[in-house]
Amino acid sequence: MDEFSLLIAGKAGDGIDTAGFLIAHILNKLGFRLYIYRDYPSIIRGGHTFSIIRASKDRIYTHSNKIDFILALNQDSIDFHKEKIKNKGIIIFNSDLVKEDSLPDDKKCLGFSLEKIVKEENVTLIMRNSCAIGIFCKIIGIEWENLDSVFRKNISKEIDLNLKLARRGYDLAENLVKIKAISQEPLPLINGSEAIGLGLVKAGLGNYIAYPMTPSSGLLHFLAANADDFGIKVIHPESEIAVVLMALGFSYTGQKTAVGTSGGGFCLMTEGLSLSGMAELPIVFMVGQRTGPSTGLPTYTGQSELQFILNAGHGEFSRFVIAPGDAEEAYFASQLAMNLAWKYQIPAFILTDKTLNEGIYNFDINISKNLIEEMPIIWDKANPYKRYLDTKNGISPLRFVPDKDAIIKVNSYEHDEFGITTEEASITKLMQEKRLRKEKYLEKELESYQAVKIYGNKKSKTAILCWGSNKGVCLEVADKLGLKVIQPLVLWPFPGRQFKNATKGLKKIICIENNATGQLEKLIKLYGFSIHKKITRYDGRPFSLDELEEKLKK
Amino acid sequence: MDEFSLLIAGKAGDGIDTAGFLIAHILNKLGFRLYIYRDYPSIIRGGHTFSIIRASKDRIYTHSNKIDFILALNQDSIDFHKEKIKNKGIIIFNSDLVKEDSLPDDKKCLGFSLEKIVKEENVTLIMRNSCAIGIFCKIIGIEWENLDSVFRKNISKEIDLNLKLARRGYDLAENLVKIKAISQEPLPLINGSEAIGLGLVKAGLGNYIAYPMTPSSGLLHFLAANADDFGIKVIHPESEIAVVLMALGFSYTGQKTAVGTSGGGFCLMTEGLSLSGMAELPIVFMVGQRTGPSTGLPTYTGQSELQFILNAGHGEFSRFVIAPGDAEEAYFASQLAMNLAWKYQIPAFILTDKTLNEGIYNFDINISKNLIEEMPIIWDKANPYKRYLDTKNGISPLRFVPDKDAIIKVNSYEHDEFGITTEEASITKLMQEKRLRKEKYLEKELESYQAVKIYGNKKSKTAILCWGSNKGVCLEVADKLGLKVIQPLVLWPFPGRQFKNATKGLKKIICIENNATGQLEKLIKLYGFSIHKKITRYDGRPFSLDELEEKLKK
Amino acid sequence: MTQINLGTYAQNTWCPGCGNFAILNAIKSVFLELNQEGLPLENIVLVSGIGCHGKIVDYINLNSFYSLHGRAIPVAQAIKIANPNLKVICFSGDGDSYGEGLEHLIFAAKRNIDITCIIHNNRVYGLTTGQYTPTSPLGFKGRSTPFGTKELPFNPLELMISSGASFLARGTSHGLLLLKKIFKEAILHKGFSLVDILQVCVTYFNTYEYYEKRVYELKDYNPEDPSQALNKIKEWDYNQDCPIAIGTIYKKESPSFEESFLKPDQNPDRNQAIKKILEENI
Amino acid sequence: MTQINLGTYAQNTWCPGCGNFAILNAIKSVFLELNQEGLPLENIVLVSGIGCHGKIVDYINLNSFYSLHGRAIPVAQAIKIANPNLKVICFSGDGDSYGEGLEHLIFAAKRNIDITCIIHNNRVYGLTTGQYTPTSPLGFKGRSTPFGTKELPFNPLELMISSGASFLARGTSHGLLLLKKIFKEAILHKGFSLVDILQVCVTYFNTYEYYEKRVYELKDYNPEDPSQALNKIKEWDYNQDCPIAIGTIYKKESPSFEESFLKPDQNPDRNQAIKKILEENI
Numbered sequence A, B: 001m002d003e004f005s006l007l008i009a010g011k012a013g014d015g016i017d018t019a020g021f022l023i024a025h026i027l028n029k030l031g032f033r034l035y036i037y038r039d040y041p042s043i044i045r046g047g048h049t050f051s052i053i054r055a056s057k058d059r060i061y062t063h064s065n066k067i068d069f070i071l072a073l074n075q076d077s078i079d080f081h082k083e084k085i086k087n088k089g090i091i092i093f094n095s096d097l098v099k100e101d102s103l104p105d106d107k108k109c110l111g112f113s114l115e116k117i118v119k120e121e122n123v124t125l126i127m128r129n130s131c132a133i134g135i136f137c138k139i140i141g142i143e144w145e146n147l148d149s150v151f152r153k154n155i156s157k158e159i160d161l162n163l164k165l166a167r168r169g170y171d172l173a174e175n176l177v178k179i180k181a182i183s184q185e186p187l188p189l190i191n192g193s194e195a196i197g198l199g200l201v202k203a204g205l206g207n208y209i210a211y212p213m214t215p216s217s218g219l220l221h222f223l224a225a226n227a228d229d230f231g232i233k234v235i236h237p238e239s240e241i242a243v244v245l246m247a248l249g250f251s252y253t254g255q256k257t258a259v260g261t262s263g264g265g266f267c268l269m270t271e272g273l274s275l276s277g278m279a280e281l282p283i284v285f286m287v288g289q290r291t292g293p294s295t296g297l298p299t300y301t302g303q304s305e306l307q308f309i310l311n312a313g314h315g316e317f318s319r320f321v322i323a324p325g326d327a328e329e330a331y332f333a334s335q336l337a338m339n340l341a342w343k344y345q346i347p348a349f350i351l352t353d354k355t356l357n358e359g360i361y362n363f364d365i366n367i368s369k370n371l372i373e374e375m376p377i378i379w380d381k382a383n384p385y386k387r388y389l390d391t392k393n394g395i396s397p398l399r400f401v402p403d404k405d406a407i408i409k410v411n412s413y414e415h416d417e418f419g420i421t422t423e424e425a426s427i428t429k430l431m432q433e434k435r436l437r438k439e440k441y442l443e444k445e446l447e448s449y450q451a452v453k454i455y456g457n458k459k460s461k462t463a464i465l466c467w468g469s470n471k472g473v474c475l476e477v478a479d480k481l482g483l484k485v486i487q488p489l490v491l492w493p494f495p496g497r498q499f500k501n502a503t504k505g506l507k508k509i510i511c512i513e514n515n516a517t518g519q520l521e522k523l524i525k526l527y528g529f530s531i532h533k534k535i536t537r538y539d540g541r542p543f544s545l546d547e548l549e550e551k552l553k554k
Numbered sequence C, D: 001m002t003q004i005n006l007g008t009y010a011q012n013t014w015c016p017g018c019g020n021f022a023i024l025n026a027i028k029s030v031f032l033e034l035n036q037e038g039l040p041l042e043n044i045v046l047v048s049g050i051g052c053h054g055k056i057v058d059y060i061n062l063n064s065f066y067s068l069h070g071r072a073i074p075v076a077q078a079i080k081i082a083n084p085n086l087k088v089i090c091f092s093g094d095g096d097s098y099g100e101g102l103e104h105l106i107f108a109a110k111r112n113i114d115i116t117c118i119i120h121n122n123r124v125y126g127l128t129t130g131q132y133t134p135t136s137p138l139g140f141k142g143r144s145t146p147f148g149t150k151e152l153p154f155n156p157l158e159l160m161i162s163s164g165a166s167f168l169a170r171g172t173s174h175g176l177l178l179l180k181k182i183f184k185e186a187i188l189h190k191g192f193s194l195v196d197i198l199q200v201c202v203t204y205f206n207t208y209e210y211y212e213k214r215v216y217e218l219k220d221y222n223p224e225d226p227s228q229a230l231n232k233i234k235e236w237d238y239n240q241d242c243p244i245a246i247g248t249i250y251k252k253e254s255p256s257f258e259e260s261f262l263k264p265d266q267n268p269d270r271n272q273a274i275k276k277i278l279e280e281n282i
């Protein structure tokens, strides 16, 4: 088996997440490349939740709904997912909670009395996961030592009991399949949020400020947990308004600062965004999209904030928007966003979604670019310091408080070069132009980066156009179908020239988006491009490999 | 003189505004059609401020910088404006504050010792305006009775003293010009905000909620002052966030509600906007644009929020955006916005700017459409009430609390027809489509309105494209130059078909906008249209007649 | 008792043992009682914020407005102003209304608007999986403060009394009878009322035993004595270990804002008014 | 005295007679004094909101951050946390920080962050031409309430003491000497300090005579006695007619938030930390 998927399902609060994570680590040790899709409701306990752990010898970045193994902790897990099992698939179920007659006749189904075992061992219910993992490992022929070491590394509480439960499962089950190890080095398994966190830290992050909001909270938790090791401050203040204003305060002192949120929280930050544009205070926003409008489906995915991000904030000013498609790109994009925010003194956006933030990827730091941290332009001290000195490219030298030679005034009103409020028409015009000119220079600089990515069959006359987390699924489907893939990694300033090159000679462009109105489509229209077909999904779920393949074949 | 302009200038706090207003009323009585442009800084006293009162026998909607009369209360008034005076123009100046040698040699300049007069009469400084008005009226040959009656109607405090001062001026001056009355009925003089207020009231406004912010505060003050007469509630709560959420609470109870703000305040309302989209709660937003970004130039104009308004709020939902160009259109647009908000249960925007909100126009209610107030669809009671019943056009019957037959549940989460939270993919899809479908029907309905307006020389192969308050200046310039004018009154759903008809056969489209990036241009590009030239202005000042004419001739 | 079922078909997704169940049960029976005493059920409007607490409106078959995180209170105020005959009950969380939307609570209290705010104060963000809130004790280890918070909680009742609230009570999610009593009293109170419920979150901050040992019901106590009330409010600062009073702590008569809009002539002729304005401006 | 000129070339556009002039003069001389006592001027950072008050930062030739309406306080907090050696002074209005951004003031007080907030409390929105604010007296006729407000003001000092502020003072814009004294004391206080200045707005709410008749300076008074302070704070509720105390009203020692971030090892090897995380996740 070069590639297979396991679906593990149960109630929210059952520990499905952790169990899936442990299994992924066991497979990772065997040299498999992995991707984990997590599907859970906005509920702490109860409700249905599942993870799909997909393993392959090659790098993968998406899930499939064609499942080889189902690990069903309760009845819902069968009812909701039995259709997904492949012909030769195996269903492992909790026989204490699943009715036998609900199982498919034509599939191999193996029942284990998990509740009973837990009772017999007199342990908490959550430990039945360890037992189930033991069962699964035995069935697919994994060495006990592998399980043992992954458990020891990842479980801090009651490791002996957990191992005991696992062993019981391992001994109860029979080996049915032989999964062979692959001779390649295992790679770290991290989610998109963690990759962003690492990228920001690498780029010199000083402070991370956020108010919790799915799917951005993971980044907050990750950075808070590691704040001391990274040498950063992490603050969770009273609201998103405080978040963005605090961030701008930090920025004023010269400390690189990022904030994270999702749509609703971002709304509250738009006034601060406009201030960042006006006062030329660098800031990085990580906006994790979820299903909207409004509170929507908090724990599901979407790509419906692109146009909002491009146009948010009143007035006109320069900005940078990048939408990474996997963990390595996330690491790179976060560095780039921080660098460019500081180089151009503008707001920069890392636009993600629940799929990317919470999807778990293998992460190869060696294929992701490490950028050099951007340092501010030096002020020559020849003249008195002017925070908003007008220059050729619009970028003024930066100084930070306290500086005994410089008085540093920033201002939300229109202002002169020194930073004093003005209402004069001529200065207003000059300053508006200064602020917008920076974007032109940024656009030029972006030509030296691969701002539009191309994959797949480069000779194909048909291309899939996608952005953000859809990259992974598009890549694989394109490989299967022999298509080209075009992914604008940078969305603003739109890399029109690179996009033009990428689309040269194409007969057909099919745009894939997780929204209803076609937001990337709108963006490319501004540059005179058009698409021939669009495939959209807006029910909160990401495209799966099989689904997208089917839709593309139509 | 069929058309002339008076510029009156002084310090903020000098009462320039009121003086200009009184003069306009005096001219109005003579049958002149008027437009007043007000230019003032964000300062309570001091700083420079001026008004241009333009009078003509024909309807006009814009100012000119070619001035016939300057009424200069202080030195700045000369220094800043003397270039604007026409060849045969007259400068009336306060000889106590203006240096004689700063006056142009080749113009008629008449000095009056206003400070001295005020001192002699032992009245407050502000009354020198009355004296100046008297002088001006005499110079242009206006009957004393006219002045007298306008003063009596509009001045409530110390009318006798004011008249005394005016008379002194009147007697001091000599008649130099003979302005002839025009035989047409005078029309009310109101500003754009007042026209909007009247339109909202006409359309059934129940509540107006706002937090003060220039240039939207005028609407708040107007409605608050007349709340009892109109039978409405006017509330100014703690912040714009409270404003929008309160409005949605009122909307839930079935009371028609509008809010007003400008860019920065609107930022804070975007989360509520998205809630309006999701919960299908009708609401009308009046957003008065000013010069941004951020605090910007609070008392100056701009058109830089179009793209923000079109894309604001996270997630995707239907909306309606209309940008009136003068007082009559403002009255109509406000009614239409309220009607459509309620018919389609969506957020509707009246997008204005400082020029429209604070510009003073003659208002002819007879040429502005009166619409019939929209009434909600009836629920047939055949089935239990469902707030979000899915229907062909996506519009669900409305009921309001308290209703003993219906339980009315609205929800910011994705929800089923009854309004209970759901996370199911199929219902999510259904509801997203329901909410977006309404916009399609709205788009169809708009075909029965003149959503794109056409003026000027309809046979010209060159058209000026404009939106909002630029309508007035474009109209007049086009008349002079023999051009066509196209003004999309409705901006969203974009009236593509009407726009196509309007542009048929054109060789050249010149887009006029008060922003730097061309926001209307971006919008039409989405529909495959493009422009040939753009004339933008983004220093906070509106185009004046002479300036635009010159630019167009180039 | 009546046969009316106030439940809905929504699946209850609170954790087993969550203190929200008690709040749900208590409020439902108060609604039924009020209904028996003559309050039409359709005159009740529930408003909630976003958090575990907010789910309560899905579980009660009455009019409701499930608002945004932190933004239940302005909605509730408007509904009351729109129609003072409605009974508006707001369910909110400590993250929701002591954090994100604190200002609205303060201004509602200042206006003394006749709404009832029931704060599910579990001293943690439940729904977003366990971060500190403004009432978490100093040093609380949540997911955004894994090494413990560095700030003291504030005392929400002290803030509320300073803001002008005219009814303040405290309950716990494990005293059903008392909950019913104070809910009813709060709803019947004319003016702004707030009930701070020390609601146990079994998953992220299980304070069950802590409260069990410390709470005591107010007896022989006059909530209408403001200085006694202030002392009682200050007795526990939401941080230190000490006895915790529950029951109605403060009560005051004072005019409420929504009344100021009731006018005899509610329906002037609008066309006439418009005409008048225009004439004035000629 | 020193020759340093703290003025700028910005044209002053406050109305003649405005109380803001006194605030400007007092604070400038306090800065000069502090400078003479050893505080480098570049260590001062001014932050302001939007309103007539905010213009003050244009008139002082020191580092400044002219923020948004209602949003000076979060900026000031961040600057202080970023570098605890800075002296951060926040100028804000009553519309600004008692209204639009009240929550930030409360949370800054709760955290006891060592910033100084000077509130130009003219009890009116000056810059937007005269609407009521949270401290306008009941019945105030502003442009948004032409028939008089229907709500009582709140007492900002009472709210602040309930929120955890550790230094509270009140001044008027017509007592320059006292202003200087309390500004200096507030700035030197370690922890969150707020000075509520009854600033006269000659144009929209001329309270000059009103205050002139009622204010008295605190003498023989111990601001470190919390219950006395509370009584003093409650003496005047910003609405009723009574004597109005000015001076330092309340003072307390307590740890401030920004200190919690100071750690000995401020510069760990980031590449190493990243590597470690990645290894842990294999």
Ligand SMILES: Cc1ncc(C[n+]2csc(CCOP(=O)(O)OP(=O)(O)O)c2C)c(N)n1
Pocket: A211, A212, A213, A214, A240, A264, A265, A268, A295, C049, C050, C051, C052, C053, C054, C068, C069, C092, C093, C094, C095, C096, C097, C120, C122, C124, C125, C126, C127, C128, C133
């Ligand atoms: C503007 C905004 N920010 C953040 C969130 C995410 N969010 C949802 S619930 C919640 C916290 C809820 O805490 P609390 O109000 O205490 O409710 P509990 O779950 O504890 O009942 C947060 C931060 C949101 N929905 N909207």
Ligand SMILES: Cc1ncc(C[n+]2csc(CCOP(=O)(O)OP(=O)(O)O)c2C)c(N)n1
Pocket: B211, B212, B213, B214, B240, B264, B265, B268, B295, D049, D050, D051, D052, D053, D054, D068, D069, D092, D093, D094, D095, D096, D097, D120, D122, D124, D125, D126, D127, D128, D133
């Ligand atoms: C978000 C936002 N809302 C409204 C405004 C408009 N605005 C500017 S200053 C001001 C009020 C100022 O009042 P206050 O803080 O008391 O200052 P003062 O002018 O009295 O000193 C308002 C409402 C704004 N700039 N931003």
Ligand code: SF4
Pocket: A044, A045, C013, C014, C015, C017, C018, C019, C020, C052, C053, C122, C126, C127, C200, C201, C202, C203, C204
């Ligand atoms: S997380 Fe806490 S508050 Fe939320 S349902 Fe579970 S126990 Fe209740």
Ligand code: SF4
Pocket: B044, B045, D013, D014, D015, D017, D018, D019, D020, D052, D053, D122, D126, D127, D200, D201, D202, D203, D204
């Ligand atoms: S309006 Fe009032 S606060 Fe503003 S400058 Fe004038 S007097 Fe001062």
Ligand SMILES: [Mg+2]
Pocket: C051, C093, C094, C095, C120, C121, C122, C123, C124, C125, C126, C133
């Ligand atoms: Mg909580």
Ligand SMILES: [Mg+2]
Pocket: D051, D093, D094, D095, D120, D121, D122, D123, D124, D125, D126, D133
């Ligand atoms: Mg004020």
